[in-house]
Amino acid sequence: MKQTIDELPLNKELTDVLQHLGIKEQNPAYSTGLAWGGQESKNARAIHSPADGNLIAHVNMATADDYEQVVKAAEEAFKVWRKMPAPKRGEIVRQIGEKLREYKEPLGKLVSYEMGKILQEGLGEVQEMIDICDFAVGLSRQLHGFTMHSERPQHRMYEQYHPLGIVGVISAFNFPVAVWSWNAMLAAVCGDVVIWKPSEKTPLTAVACQHIIRDVLADNELPEGIFNMIIGDAKIGSLISHDNRIGLVSATGSTRMGKKVGEAVGARLGKSLLELGGNNAIILTENADLELALIAIVFGAVGTCGQRCTSTRRLIIHENIYDQVKERLLKVYPNLPIGHPLDSTTLVGPLIDKDAVNAFTNALEKVQQEGGKLLTGGEVLSGHGYETGTYVTPAIVEAVNHFEMVQEETFAPILYLIKYSGEIENAVEIQNGVRQGLSSAIFSTNLLETEAFLSHWGSDCGIANVNIGTSGAEIGGAFGGEKETGGGRESGSDAWKVYMRRQTNTINYSRDLPLAQGIKFDIMD
Template identity: 50%
Template structure:
């Protein structure tokens, strides 16, 4: 897991700008005749089960009757396809179905749960190139990084499969004769997962694979700017669950905006909330979850520096600093924001980086 899960405050600001631009561009593009999904060049999108209009709710069945949003390619600002988001009523229905599915999933032995996660990893492997292409098209990172992001989900599935046979608990001595104390770990229940646009597959995968193996069910709200990726990934996971005659609500999804995210943060039925995003929004989420004494997992912004000493190898420093700054177009929490240079190297390093 080479990349962290988060956005910095600066990147969150750029995301807000991107959203505002998309809102304006939506009006400009309203009269456009076509979507990229109908272009022969992008016919591969249909291999992921996508169409012009896509349901943004999954809880064992597909639906969505909320706001219709158009996903745009950030490289050319062309519309890709549309997704219908969840209403609050659909969110409520999804939470109820997900909680019911947990009663089934938690009773399945951990190694059997690991087998399902293994199948999810294999299903992702089969679609890794086309799904990586979607990440590149919708999020904006280069193709190689898009494929690499899906690979990270696959890798964590592999890790989780091993974990499914190693969830243990110590046997402790008791002060009572002829007795022993046995410690057993149990799942928490429903894990809500709110992810950011910069890693629309990997962040969900890291949370999902581990949560499933531990006996939890998941409710996912992806970023509003990458809804097609959320739908495509959910379709892959749902197919695995359906083939194994398991409730699809084990891995539910509700596309939406801040209203859905706020509902998840305040909902006492969400036993643990994993949030990935800016420090500013993370503080708000933390307060809402804490208000109900809930569990939370926050992956927030970074402010990272590379420190270069006098004896540093500049052949390593320069390309490392450049990639650390511009990889994923600078849209990740591990992005380098500061260089701390020894004064004797300052001019040389700056000159080489500029070059």
């Protein structure tokens, strides 16, 4: 394990990155795409990097009055944006994708520095934004409905999809820009306008995105209010959730947060798209290719320092290979390079803050009280290079599935080893035996085992992978999960439909008015 890191204070390179992205020492509370507001707010938040504790910048926190200004701008923009042909909206998104290509490196660095994920993951997150733009451009020419035969003569029936209006996007700190883009670019080609509330822990990347897309909006002489951003705490999130003017609320975060959003939106009979917690497992059968599996397990468990909703939390191992797998992991874990996320040799960066560190240490303490055995890791690093108190050593714990802490999602690098015996159905039962249902994976070269895992009595998760890990979803497929994960779907496939309202149309081109189901209703003499 690397015990020191290269000191990377807010040096010239990082200062240049911030300047290039339009980040100032003090940043406004909201943007309507073309204009900024909330500059005079007295309520400011200092944003420090979890990597080295340095102050990056300040952001003003929005008020309820600021929120009203943003909603009014969005309402007016929607009247214009919805009338633009979908392929023309797609052209705007294409240009945004080109801008993101230009800014990939500096934006990726800011994602890494503000959030703490390693640079390769920061760059990968920006690539996700570019990819969803490409996907949305093609989608803008494929917003198809259906036609069907009517039972009535000389009648035509079909379905079409219309824009919803304003889409509220509440994103989490761990993917500070990608999740917004999944929602915003699909919503945009569907004819919706967006109000984005980024995590108050990572708002600077959102500010940077607003600067990046501003030129595209201005160059195309579009009105303000199409892509909006507002920085605030849970009070702003609550305003979005309770607002009847918001057609859809897409919220990513903890199950606890999602239940509050779902309750508020449901009470007004609005639409919600919830992407919440995961308690993801990889099953290793005795037919697994362990060379393949090892990379997937380690990346899934320690990537983003365990702060992905798709992180691998549980490893369900057949008893015949359990000791072999455990031995190999115990050789890898102590040698993982832990350090500054912008250091090219680092594989494990910091946790987001000290609250996350406390959750990590508390979970390990509790699971050991339940009977779990800590095999490696679990330390909070200190000393030169680790003064922030946000660096930890990823932990491996032998456990059983019914332990309370195993049933919970701890947003930190803890991997629980769970032994199973017998057939694949036993492993699947363990995997499904949690309240969350986001991502799952199996490693096996046995077709009977993998097909059982993918069957309707197999994995109950929204994502089920064979011979790849639980994290690293591509944008082409719909992303989301079941049970306490919320049931929402974002990104690819036909996820676009949630951003639209569905309408069935019947057209009578005859000179008679026959009623459906053969009903007779004659009012003529």
